[in-house]
Amino acid sequence: MNCITCSDLVEEYNKEMKSLCGKLLWLTLGELGITPEDIYWAGPDGDFKTNNQAIRMNSYPVCPEPDDLIGLPPHSDTSALTILYQTTKGLQVSMEGKGWVDVEPINGALVVQVGDMLHILTNGMYPPSVHQAVVNQTSDRISTAYFFGPPPKGEVSPLKKLVTPTQPLRYPTVTWADYLRKKYVLYEKALPSIRLSAPAPTGLSNGNDQNLVKVG
Numbered sequence: 001m002n003c004i005t006c007s008d009l010v011e012e013y014n015k016e017m018k019s020l021c022g023k024l025l026w027l028t029l030g031e032l033g034i035t036p037e038d039i040y041w042a043g044p045d046g047d048f049k050t051n052n053q054a055i056r057m058n059s060y061p062v063c064p065e066p067d068d069l070i071g072l073p074p075h076s077d078t079s080a081l082t083i084l085y086q087t088t089k090g091l092q093v094s095m096e097g098k099g100w101v102d103v104e105p106i107n108g109a110l111v112v113q114v115g116d117m118l119h120i121l122t123n124g125m126y127p128p129s130v131h132q133a134v135v136n137q138t139s140d141r142i143s144t145a146y147f148f149g150p151p152p153k154g155e156v157s158p159l160k161k162l163v164t165p166t167q168p169l170r171y172p173t174v175t176w177a178d179y180l181r182k183k184y185v186l187y188e189k190a191l192p193s194i195r196l197s198a199p200a201p202t203g204l205s206n207g208n209d210q211n212l213v214k215v216g
């Protein structure tokens, strides 16, 4: 594949993922009674035209000692949503009461993960997916993560409709760019470091669902 077709491919992939994330965001936020008027960076048509996005391609070589090494350490993504494509088993998500659970690759399926920005936007109602990637002795592995979030300088704060006397404001206003800098320094302590009040009780939303949704 020459460079031109490779960049065309990435551009096309980004376009499709952006459109998918827009649909998924409205599916998830619609459940909470949120409409395009509630998120200014969604734009007047709710199409998130000014959003920021990034793509990361991860390559994990075969590892002779998989028990002693980790492919990617435990983390949540800073994005609003992450769409992950994996060719081979290796992604694990942390589930309450179950520990690390394998996310098996399913032919034709993508993995959707809630990131820190969506967690903040929902005032902590949707927990971010904590995940890691493990390596193995028999095959190398490739994954492609597409990160969808607000415009870099766009301000994100818990949606007013989701702040109530029983669900007090849990986060301040942040920009993705500033939060990203914080995350680089504090890593998994970044969210707790900006939290204003106690985390949402678990069970408020079910962060452990691994459901398959057919889109398009």
Ligand SMILES: O=C(O)CCC(=O)C(=O)O
Pocket: 056, 058, 072, 077, 084, 086, 090, 091, 092, 131, 132, 133, 142, 143, 145
């Ligand atoms: O390779 C994977 O399965 C996970 C990749 C990931 O979590 C990331 O790139 O943020």
Ligand SMILES: [Fe+2]
Pocket: 075, 076, 077, 131, 145
């Ligand atoms: Fe990740």
